[in-house]
Amino acid sequence: MARRFCGYRSRQFIRFFESNVYFTNPLLPDSDYDGLNDGDELNLYDTDPLIFDSDEDGIFDGEEVLVYGSDPNLIDSDGDQLADGVEVKTEFDPTKWDTDSDGIGDGLEFVANFGSESSAELLPLGFIRMTIEWSGGFAIITTNSTMLSASFDAGKQKIDFHIKGTSGTNAICNVTLLSSLVTDPNNLKVKIDENLIEFSTKDLGNMILIQFKYSHSEHNLSVELNGEYSQINTYPPLLFISIVFFAVFTISITKRRKFFYAKIRMSHIFF
Numbered sequence: 694m695a696r697r698f699c700g701y702r703s704r705q706f707i708r709f710f711e712s713n714v715y716f717t718n719p720l721l722p723d724s725d726y727d728g729l730n731d732g733d734e735l736n737l738y739d740t741d742p743l744i745f746d747s748d749e750d751g752i753f754d755g756e757e758v759l760v761y762g763s764d765p766n767l768i769d770s771d772g773d774q775l776a777d778g779v780e781v782k783t784e785f786d787p788t789k790w791d792t793d794s795d796g797i798g799d800g801l802e803f804v805a806n807f808g809s810e811s812s813a814e815l816l817p818l819g820f821i822r823m824t825i826e827w828s829g830g831f832a833i834i835t836t837n838s839t840m841l842s843a844s845f846d847a848g849k850q851k852i853d854f855h856i857k858g859t860s861g862t863n864a865i866c867n868v869t870l871l872s873s874l875v876t877d878p879n880n881l882k883v884k885i886d887e888n889l890i891e892f893s894t895k896d897l898g899n900m901i902l903i904q905f906k907y908s909h910s911e912h913n914l915s916v917e918l919n920g921e922y923s924q925i926n927t928y929p930p931l932l933f934i935s936i937v938f939f940a941v942f943t944i945s946i947t948k949r950r951k952f953f954y955a956k957i958r959m960s961h962i963f964f
């Protein structure tokens with residue numbers, strides 16, 4: 694009876710302590726639902742039991758400790774200049790400075806894959822927002838896919854990116870661009886592995902939003918803005934007009950010649 698009383702008192706004490714000192718929920722083992730118990734967060738990992746991502750790098754404390762082995766209190770666990778969350782969504786190891794052991798750090802590899810002016814941040818629900826820049830423009834790509842590379846082809850006026858994700862799962866991608874980069878929205882094309890797919894656009898004033906969906910596996914995506922594709926579209930009408938003009942001109946000359954020769958022959962007959 695005394696033990697039960699002590700147990701009851703100690704539970705009351707712990708609940709009081711949780712509610713008034715740590716402000717955790719005394720009725721929940723994991724107040725912030727990040728996969729780590731409140732006690733372990735306080736005593737083992739020194740993380741905040743009320744914040745699911747203590748270092749704000751985009752990965753829950755529980756995932757950092759139990760899945761990736763990264764430091765839940767450090768944005769960049771391996772010191773390679775890439776935040777742990779960005780590493781996970783760009784297929785680097787957040788615990789290795791040089792994931793593929795080729796002597797080039799992940800930070801530099803990231804620049805090689807996405808360009809020196811690119812940046813990335815992790816958003817809720819496993820989305821990544823990547824900004825790639827080039828001379829005269831930029832694109833913001835937001836997707837739940839893992840991004841492996843992205844670049845802008847100035848000659849073909851298209852953005853290419855290589856993505857992957859768990860096979861069969863649904864993927865969403867939004868690409869936001871300056872409207873001035875798109876001469877005619879009707880010339881926009883979105884391709885997945887060189888096949889055209891449906892997309893929608895939204896006018897955001899000086900920006901245009903291009904949205905499309907696909908099913909995950911590993912894909913090459915491209916968003917074609919204008920460039921050679923608009924030229925190809927405008928070339929056939931110009932060619933057609935040129936051919937018609939040439940045909941009319943040739944017929945006209947031929948008729949004139951015939952008329953001229955006929956006139957000569959007629960003049961021979963009459964004179």
Ligand SMILES: [Ca+2]
Nearest residue numbers: 723725727729
């Ligand atoms: Ca927790």
Ligand SMILES: [Ca+2]
Nearest residue numbers: 746748750752
């Ligand atoms: Ca974190």
Ligand SMILES: [Ca+2]
Nearest residue numbers: 769771773775
């Ligand atoms: Ca890192």
Ligand SMILES: [Ca+2]
Nearest residue numbers: 791793795797
């Ligand atoms: Ca490397």
